[in-house]
Amino acid sequence: MTVIRHLEGDALVSLKEEYEERRLQEVFDDLDSELVGLLPIKNRLKEIAALLIVHRLRAHLGLSFSNPGLHMSFTGNPGTGKTTVALKMADILFRLGYIRNGHLVTVTRDDLVGQYIGHTAPKTKEVLKKAMGGVLFIDEAYYLYKPDNERDYGVESIEILLQVMENQRDDLVVIFAGYKDSMDKFYASNPGLSSRVANHVDFPDYSLSELLAIAKLMLSDQQYVLTTSSELALCERIKLRLGQPHFANARTIRNIIDQAKMRQASRIFNSGGRVLTKVDLVTLQVEDM
Ligand SMILES: Nc1ncnc2c1ncn2[C@@H]1O[C@H](COP(=O)(O)OP(=O)(O)OP(=O)(O)O)[C@@H](O)[C@H]1O
Ligand SMILES: [Mg+2]
Structure with missing residues (x-):
């Protein structure tokens, strides 16, 4: 338990204890030693962790806090570390108590979208059920939206995702991943989605x-x-x-x-x-x- 001391009516909480109790230093040390470069991304994860810790401390003291939606966008070329960082992210969010399980479910369009009418909703819901309490990583997410095809069922899947991303955001984090250009187009054609993805992280090619x-x-x-x-x-x-x-x-x-x-x-x-x-x-x- 985090120690809360009452001093002259002013309650104090220990940031250090919160940090140590959740063994975050371990994750960040691993991150530094296991992943070369990626400094902006590592810092970003630390910022998110800091924000969540401050939220928890505020909650301990009865201060208001709003759940920051943590849905993310990971853009970058193949092999730039997106999946690896997503796994770390899931671990951090779990340790911070943001999600219950800390597991990562990786899917692509085929796992979410059916071939026939009526197949998409059950498929998407099944995936969401599996991912609940953890992180849902949608790889090559831009394939979800195929504007050239009028009868594309991808849109149906996006709508369900959006609903869950909004209503169950304290129990599920969705990460959309893919090449930058295609993802930019994808967000441009889905403004509702882009406004619900708060964190955009770009993974550069390695030198x-x-x-x-x-x-x-x-x-x-x-x-x-x-x-x-x-x-x-x-x-x-x-x-x-x-x-x-x-x-x-x-x-x-x-x-x-x-x-x-x-x-x-x-x-x-x-x-x-x-x-x-x-x-x-x-x-x-x-x-x-
Ligand atoms: N910065 C890094 N330091 C050390 N190993 C790395 C780094 N980035 C990636 N790797 C390793 O390279 C491999 C590919 O990384 P990863 O699967 O995370 O890339 P990705 O961006 O998800 O690629 P793709 O788009 O092809 O799925 C993994 O084995 C991972 O451990
Ligand atoms: Mg990957």
């Missing part, structure tokens, strides 16, 4: 040095190491991929690493019956890149 840092973080998590020359080779590989189509930021880095691990395994396998050391097993060589 070369951030991509390299992400690669190193992934490698150390998986207990692999690079040599000086294989690190250079990795850097060159990333540079090359940066300019190519379908480059997907951190996701591409993960794929490059997976490939390198595969090549390392084959190389070791084909090296004959020689005795292997730990160093052999953890080191990715130039030829693996």
